[in-house]
Amino acid sequence: MKKEDPAKKYFDPKVTDRERAIFEGGITLGAIYHQFIGIPITPNKKIVSLIEKTIKEAMKLQPYKKDVQVKININKLRKPAKNMPYSYETLKGEHLDVTVKTCYGKAKATLRMRYIPKLKYTLMYVEKVSP
Amino acid sequence: MKKEDPAKKYFDPKVTDRERAIFEGGITLGAIYHQFIGIPITPNKKIVSLIEKTIKEAMKLQPYKKDVQVKININKLRKPAKNMPYSYETLKGEHLDVTVKTCYGKAKATLRMRYIPKLKYTLMYVEKVSP
Amino acid sequence: MKKEDPAKKYFDPKVTDRERAIFEGGITLGAIYHQFIGIPITPNKKIVSLIEKTIKEAMKLQPYKKDVQVKININKLRKPAKNMPYSYETLKGEHLDVTVKTCYGKAKATLRMRYIPKLKYTLMYVEKVSP
């Protein structure tokens, strides 16, 4: 951080840099799911890529993000029938594979959200944390 | 319409093409507000343009849309302070100026959503309908 | 209407009361889908009923609503496994059966949103309009 964190005083002083990096990533994963689920989508590369980029660029604005990578699984999206106006679908958790990299002080965390078939659940987890 | 509308039978048969064009536009305006409000944003042209394009392309997938135009008022967005991680804001109705053009049978409608200072309200209205 | 509509002047003067009633209902259906999809939910009657009531009461605040009825199909919701923290799901269009009644001037409209298996689509339609 180039500048002191003006929000630090609101946190329990026991919170470590690593915990903070993990916290900031958790916020962003929860935010992505609940902000973007529901957007109309088809397996059209232009639209898929636009939505991926928008999620990436918008969510990188949240504090202490180093990077956000968004992959929408185009194979899971229903192909629209020709001239059939009701055959698009809406974005769901199981379409998403998101990686958020955060950085706070000397700590770094990589957070992930993706659908885990075995759990039947779009899991958000801490893929890597350091030091 | 190149093909018969497979949903027509669910509608009250009294519904005219003009009413249907207006209905489809109302859905899209309500959807845009409640889907996209809350996205992190700054007055950065790249981000603003990405969000505009994503709203446009995603919402054009909804039935009977001829066009969707989205303008985010960049002047109303708070400028982030340098190195200040908490100075972006989130998209609000008052930032948006949206025009939706729909077409059903021989009817066309132009629907609009924009903030009306006099009403202190983000109004959705039928700007033009024909024939 | 007890009072003149302060937004009427923004509408194309050709718009009829019936069209307006339909428009206001379309907005609310689009809004409901895109606002509430994604809420965590289980087939617990207390939670289902709370979400139904919240959608109803919040959306009745939108202009020209006479009534909003919301039914979440509890049978379509996944039963959570005991002590299994990842077994709830999130609200989807196919869980919802919504009826919106609007009224503008002398016109009344009943709008509906429900999943139509034959279309594989959560359809929004005008169930009834009068006069």
Next chain:
Amino acid sequence: MKKEDPAKKYFDPKVTDRERAIFEGGITLGAIYHQFIGIPITPNKKIVSLIEKTIKEAMKLQPYKKDVQVKININKLRKPAKNMPYSYETLKGEHLDVTVKTCYGKAKATLRMRYIPKLKYTLMYVEKVSP
């Protein structure tokens, strides 16, 4: 935990119970903001209380939540003018004061989201963590 966590294997093994408790709370705060912002609301006690309860009960379904408390600041909500259909507003971050208590293994965390006037920002922070 009465049962083993079936998602634990996806996490970096270095993640401590305290970090996990903090992570799960961050997810829920990010989710609450981006799911519920935009709901129509007025300073009517019945509606405010319904929305508070729905956020609480729905978000408690997310993993490892011990409690969720939601307070909407009724004094910050615009009073609707009589017979004026456009005078409600929509829920914003600055209306919310949310406390999330999480628990993972032997660790407990209290997470908070509230508007901080000095930062002009709806801050999410770790209020308390133990041991």
